[in-house]
Amino acid sequence: GAGVSQSPRYKVAKRGQDVALRCDPISGHVSLFWYQQALGQGPEFLTYFQNEAQLDKSGLPSDRFFAERPEGSVSTLKIQRTQQEDSAVYLCASSLGQRETNEQFFGPGTRLTVL
Amino acid sequence: AQTVTQSQPEMSVQEAETVTLSCTYDTSESDYYLFWYKQPPSRQMILVIRQEAYKQQNATENRFSVNFQKAAKSFSLKISDSQLGDAAMYFCAYMGQGGSEKLVFGKGMKLTVNP
Structure with a gap:
């Protein structure tokens, strides 16, 4: 596709359920980012991949959050035992991975609601 | 840690x-x-x-330009000839030179364009 895609677009989970959010980056983009955007706030960094390597996971809020990108393309963000404070829009972004051209292209996001 | 501050949560402007x-x-x-x-x-x-x-030199993209004051750590965005399509949330973001390519965002500002 032409841009970053994410699925599902909306997810409702009961507290305690596990969820998996998918991101398809732009073909050929080396870097992939996950951000969490709470209502009325700016996005906050969660984690970053360069190809299949997870280079920075300093933003993951707890060990319930796990991300992977096993083949250096599609990425999955998994949240175990969801809690109400996990309700947010989860944004994925990709870039060429070169600082000289470091524009991040964002997907439409997955809105997660935990009841 | 780096921080980004957008002190105005909302603004409005007349078209043009x-x-x-x-x-x-x-x-x-x-x-x-x-x-x-x-x-x-x-x-x-x-x-x-x-x-x-x-x-x-301050960056310029068509109707959009910035006023970058490095010493004051200020980075304002000027939108000229405002159009209805400019109505949106605007986020200021920072990326450091070394290490992770993550973006640090401000809380955002809602711009309304009045016809």
């Missing part, structure tokens, strides 16, 4: 007028990148303009 959005940031780094991103109601974030800190 000019508006300036303010942003300040805090960092101990000497080289970095600054961005303005736009997030329309559909929620897909798109890049408006980008500035490298080592460049003294």
Whole structure:
């Protein structure tokens, strides 16, 4: 596709359920980012991949959050035992991975609601 | 840690007028990148303009320009000839020179354009 895609677009989970959010980056983009955007706030960094390597996971809020990108393309963000404070829009972004051209292209996001 | 502050949560402008959005940031780094991103109601974030800190010349993209004051750590966005399509949330963001390519965002500002 032409841009970053994410699925599902909306997810409702009961507290305690596990969820998996998918991101398809732009073909050929080396870097992939996950951000969490709470209502009325700016996005906050969660984690970053360069190809299949997870280079920075300093933003993951707890060990319930796990991300992977096993083949250096599609990425999955998994949240175990969801809690109400996990309700947010989860944004994925990709870039060429070169600082000289470091524009991040964002997907439409997955809105997660935990009841 | 780097922080980005957008002190005005909302602004409005008349169509065809000019508006300036303010942003300040805090960092101990000497080289970095600054961005303005736009997030329309559909929620897909798109890049408006980008500035490298080592460049003294302010970036310009058509109707969008920045006033970058490195010593004051200020990075404001000027939108000239405002159009209805400019209505959106605007986020100021920072990327450091070394390490992770993650973006640090401000809380955002909602711009309304009145016809």
